[in-house]
Amino acid sequence: MQDLPSDRDALQALLDFHVEAGVDLALDETPHNRFAEPKAEPVKQAPAPKASPAPPAPAPRTLPRAAASAPEEVASLAREQARHARSLEELEAILAGFDGCALKFSAKNLAFADGNPEGRVMLVGEAPGADEDRIGKPFMGRSGQLLDRMLATIGLDRSQVYVANIVPWRPPGNRTPTPQEIAICKPFIARQIELASPEFLLCLGGPAAQNLLGVKDGILRTRGRWFTYRTEDGREIRALPTLHPAYLLRQPLQKRLGWRDFQALRRALDGRE
Ligand code: URA
Numbered sequence: 001m002q003d004l005p006s007d008r009d010a011l012q013a014l015l016d017f018h019v020e021a022g023v024d025l026a027l028d029e030t031p032h033n034r035f036a037e038p039k040a041e042p043v044k045q046a047p048a049p050k051a052s053p054a055p056p057a058p059a060p061r062t063l064p065r066a067a068a069s070a071p072e073e074v075a076s077l078a079r080e081q082a083r084h085a086r087s088l089e090e091l092e093a094i095l096a097g098f099d100g101c102a103l104k105f106s107a108k109n110l111a112f113a114d115g116n117p118e119g120r121v122m123l124v125g126e127a128p129g130a131d132e133d134r135i136g137k138p139f140m141g142r143s144g145q146l147l148d149r150m151l152a153t154i155g156l157d158r159s160q161v162y163v164a165n166i167v168p169w170r171p172p173g174n175r176t177p178t179p180q181e182i183a184i185c186k187p188f189i190a191r192q193i194e195l196a197s198p199e200f201l202l203c204l205g206g207p208a209a210q211n212l213l214g215v216k217d218g219i220l221r222t223r224g225r226w227f228t229y230r231t232e233d234g235r236e237i238r239a240l241p242t243l244h245p246a247y248l249l250r251q252p253l254q255k256r257l258g259w260r261d262f263q264a265l266r267r268a269l270d271g272r273e
Pocket of ligand 1: 246
């Protein structure tokens, strides 16, 4: 490892540089050369939990071998485990005990869901940020506050909607989740949608729309158009992609488009669209 500067200002500048680059989290005390590590062993399947949810196991500080296994293998294990869940409580417990996604080991908490799973509308975002990670629920920070204000414009609040993310653990430094991380987590969000069984699905941002609806186009092309989301058990749910609140915070002029989409959702809830 490179020698650290000895004076305080230089050390502070080095730290600031890392934080600005999104490196705001230490995974371990010492650096590891992952390329020099032995090949990962295949993932062992954990038994499905009993009816009552087990408390999540404390996260080890280093990445386990399961997280280093081939992504397809881990995704197939995820599908198997997600299928076992007969309720949202069981699904949360299974996810809390699932070691196949390395994000779990850098996150403070699993941010599984917020709101009312009986609601007619389910909203799915991308991944938790720092506030969501600290609290352990989706959409708790500035994006969540904007989302609440947008919901309020159509007469809804969190007691009437159910909120989740395609990836339930915070990617370090708020980076975009990798396609592998999304593929591993996808069976869980798919089962979560199936179990919540909402009438309407609002996909917040491009990654949610692309991964749940299989659309290739960017969100500015797909937003505001109704799609059909099909659950594994054959249910069809009306799905509407819209702009992510974090994007609207950066591009406030686009809020009018988000507002139009929320109006479309209101009309659909009222049976007018
Ligand atoms: N952005 C998301 O996509 N999800 C959250 O929970 C918070 C911010």
